[in-house]
Amino acid sequence: MFPSLFEIIHIPLNFLFVFLLFLITFKLLSLTSNKTPRNPPPTLRKLPIIGNLHQLGSSPHHTLRALSHKHGPLLLMHLGSIPLLVASSAEAAKEILKTHDLIFANRPKLYFHDKLSYGSKDIGFAPYGEHWRQVKSITVLHLLSRKQVQSFRKIREKQTIHMLEMMGKSCGSVINLTELLFLLTINILCEVAFGKKGDLKFMDLMARMQILLGGFDVGSYIPCLSWVNWLHEGQANKVVKEYDEFFDGVIDEHINKSIKMDVNDTKGRQNEGRDIVDILLDVQRDNTLKFKFGRDTIKAVIFDVFTAGIEATSSSIEWALSEIIRHPRVMKKLQTEVTQIAQGRSMITEDDLHEMPYLKVVMKESLRLHVPIPLLVPREAREDVKVMGYDIAKGTQVMINAWAIARDPSNWEEPDKFYPERFLNSSIDYKGFDFELIPFGAGRRGCPGAEFAMVIDELVIANMLLKFDLAMPNDGRPEELDMTETLGFTVKKKSNLLVVPSSRLELSNCLDLHLG
Numbered sequence: 001m002f003p004s005l006f007e008i009i010h011i012p013l014n015f016l017f018v019f020l021l022f023l024i025t026f027k028l029l030s031l032t033s034n035k036t037p038r039n040p041p042p043t044l045r046k047l048p049i050i051g052n053l054h055q056l057g058s059s060p061h062h063t064l065r066a067l068s069h070k071h072g073p074l075l076l077m078h079l080g081s082i083p084l085l086v087a088s089s090a091e092a093a094k095e096i097l098k099t100h101d102l103i104f105a106n107r108p109k110l111y112f113h114d115k116l117s118y119g120s121k122d123i124g125f126a127p128y129g130e131h132w133r134q135v136k137s138i139t140v141l142h143l144l145s146r147k148q149v150q151s152f153r154k155i156r157e158k159q160t161i162h163m164l165e166m167m168g169k170s171c172g173s174v175i176n177l178t179e180l181l182f183l184l185t186i187n188i189l190c191e192v193a194f195g196k197k198g199d200l201k202f203m204d205l206m207a208r209m210q211i212l213l214g215g216f217d218v219g220s221y222i223p224c225l226s227w228v229n230w231l232h233e234g235q236a237n238k239v240v241k242e243y244d245e246f247f248d249g250v251i252d253e254h255i256n257k258s259i260k261m262d263v264n265d266t267k268g269r270q271n272e273g274r275d276i277v278d279i280l281l282d283v284q285r286d287n288t289l290k291f292k293f294g295r296d297t298i299k300a301v302i303f304d305v306f307t308a309g310i311e312a313t314s315s316s317i318e319w320a321l322s323e324i325i326r327h328p329r330v331m332k333k334l335q336t337e338v339t340q341i342a343q344g345r346s347m348i349t350e351d352d353l354h355e356m357p358y359l360k361v362v363m364k365e366s367l368r369l370h371v372p373i374p375l376l377v378p379r380e381a382r383e384d385v386k387v388m389g390y391d392i393a394k395g396t397q398v399m400i401n402a403w404a405i406a407r408d409p410s411n412w413e414e415p416d417k418f419y420p421e422r423f424l425n426s427s428i429d430y431k432g433f434d435f436e437l438i439p440f441g442a443g444r445r446g447c448p449g450a451e452f453a454m455v456i457d458e459l460v461i462a463n464m465l466l467k468f469d470l471a472m473p474n475d476g477r478p479e480e481l482d483m484t485e486t487l488g489f490t491v492k493k494k495s496n497l498l499v500v501p502s503s504r505l506e507l508s509n510c511l512d513l514h515l516g
Contacts, residue, residue: 041085041390042071044078049222051078059487061374064088065404074388076396080221082108085381085392088401090411090435093442095387096379096398097435101443106380108397110217111229115236116209116243116307121300123448124308124377134291135301140448142279143301149452153350155191159184160460161347164467167501174473178318178496181460185314186306188456193305194250195275202246208239210311214488247299254281276305305449307489312372313453315492317460319370320363322497323418324461325470326478330420333358335504338466348462350455359458361423367406367430367439369418372490374403376441402438403491411436468501 044052044067055077057063064086067075073089087093096104105128107120114120123139126132142148163184167175186206190198198206212235219226254277280298324331337358338348353359379398384391407415413422428434431450432442440447447453464470472478484494 039389039391041074041076041387041392043076044071046078049080049224051080051082051221052084053079053221059485061401061403061487061491064375064399064401065407068401068404074390079397080218080225081223082221083393083396085387085396085398086401087387087398088404089408090405092388093400093402093405093438094435096400097432097438097441097443097446100385100387103382103385104379104398105444106382107445108378108380109220111220112212112215112217112232112236116212116240117303118296118300121297122304123301124304128382128444131291134293135297136448138280138283138293139301142283143276143305144448144452146451148279149455150350152192152452153455156188156456156459157347157349159188159191160463162187163460164463167464167468168503171468171501171503174498174500176496177321177499178314178493181314181317182310184460185310185317185456189306189309191275193276193302194254195277205239205242205246206306206310208235209243209307210489212236212239213307214490243303244299247302248295250277251281251295251298254278276302308447308449309453311488311490311492313456315490316367316370316372316453317457318493318497320366320457320461321464321470321499322481322483322493323366323369324362324465325472325499326481326483327418328478330362330418331465331470334362334461335465335469338462339504341462342466348459348466350459353455353458353462356458356462357424358420359462361420363454363457363461364423364428364430364437365418365420368412368437369406369416370491371403371406371439374401374491376400376402376438377445379445400438400441402441405435406437406439408436467504469504470499470501473498473500 044055046052047054055063055067064075065088068086068088073087073092075086075088077084077086087096107125107127109120109127110125113125117125120126121131121135123132123135126135163180166180183203186198186203190196190202212232215232217229219229254275258278258281277298280301284293284298324334337356341352341355342348348356376399379400381392381394381396381398383394386392405411409415428437430437430439432438432440432446435442440450472481482493482495485491486494
């Protein structure tokens with residue numbers, strides 16, 4: 001008998017089903033083999049959906065250091081569905097940031113940062129590729145070269161004088177140094193970036209932006225909880241709109257200003273005296289770039305200047321001053337150095353900073369103990385790679401626990417002690433070549449603004465200690481100063497730094513300090 005129509009159809013359907021089942025099984029096995037390295041590093045057991053998020057706690061850099069003591073310098077865990085490699089030793093950091101720097105040159109895409117930086121068109125989080133290379137080149141050559149950093153010295157010195165005058169008027173009473181340092185930093189960056197001081201509205205905008213950036217991006221790690229990001233989207237959109245309108249106004253103002261100027265005079269001038277927006281618009285007008293350098297990219301670069309500069313710089317000065325206050329021996333030694341260098345002058349200039357070795361080591365020691373971004377900015381593997389003999393899969397995110405490395409007892413004697421003298425006979429520096437101390441990162445994605453930030457830190461501290469003794473309120477004991485951390489975009493002091501300044505100048509009243 002001839003087979004029925006159903007039987008004719010049924011035979012190939014059964015074959016098709018078996019064939020599809022085979023393909024699916026093969027695909028799943030291949031995916032599994034790709035995602036599970038043959039020789040993975042020590043790996044934490046994870047929970048469904050959230051992975052190891054529950055183990056991070058409120059101070060992840062502390063938690064991860066404790067886990068590294070148990071599991072070793074390389075540890076694989078999961079943030080939601082994303083594999084995360086944590087490096088907690090100088091050796092591991094060197095392999096990632098130097099040996100395999102190119103492989104780990106990518107950045108993960110994070111929802112709120114991507115939204116605030118015009119689709120990650122900035123330097124910090126742009127994916128590795130031609131756009132990032134061009135933007136970094138512009139930044140390094142035109143904005144943060146040594147010559148350009150020096151061209152902004154008058155702004156730094158002027159704003160430092162202004163802050164010291166405010167301290168002088170409050171001499172003998174309690175002042176909030178946290179607020180003063182934040183105001184100083186934002187005023188310096190505003191004048192450097194677009195030629196004028198920041199107002200209260202702009203400061204509030206920056207503060208709200210930092211809050212968004214400092215929060216955990218749930219949706220990027222746990223896709224099924226992406227609705228959590230949606231809950232904050234209205235706030236994010238409002239911040240983006242305000243930021244966008246503000247900088248559109250700044251850019252238009254600069255364009256109109258340049259139109260009114262004589263063209264020949266514009267071409268003949270050097271960068272000195274111009275702000276960052278002027279320089280970026282000049283680069284755009286040159287039109288010699290291999291990619292579209294549009295207005296969004298200009299705004300994204302300025303976004304990096306503020307987000308990377310304000311909180312990290314002000315908190316670095318605050319941590320250093322806190323350690324100096326807690327250690328009167330260090331304060332006295334620094335004051336002796338700045339007084340000798342000043343030679344009766346009313347201010348330490350940036351030219352003087354090169355002759356102050358003790359100030360340099362104090363800053364190194366403060367950065368060692370108080371890394372601004374303790375886990376550095378995350379990276380992402382662009383391909384499969386071996387690190388310290390372990391297999392690391394493409395797409396794995398990487399966090400370098402720079403805070404743990406800087407307190408590693410195998411590298412540092414009494415690592416939790418503030419002792420600047422440890423650097424006096426040491427060649428170790430923070431510029432990204434010594435992996436025991438990498439507060440600004442290293443390699444291709446290291447922070448290009450380190451020199452700009454450090455000159456502000458040193459100038460402010462040198463002049464503050466030239467002018468004032470700093471004491472605790474209510475005759476408090478220096479060693480009792482609260483050093484509790486709070487983690488946001490950077491690690492800051494949980495409580496504001498309150499001090500009572502008194503003048504060091506003989507026969508001088510605090511109210512009449514001449515700062516020349």
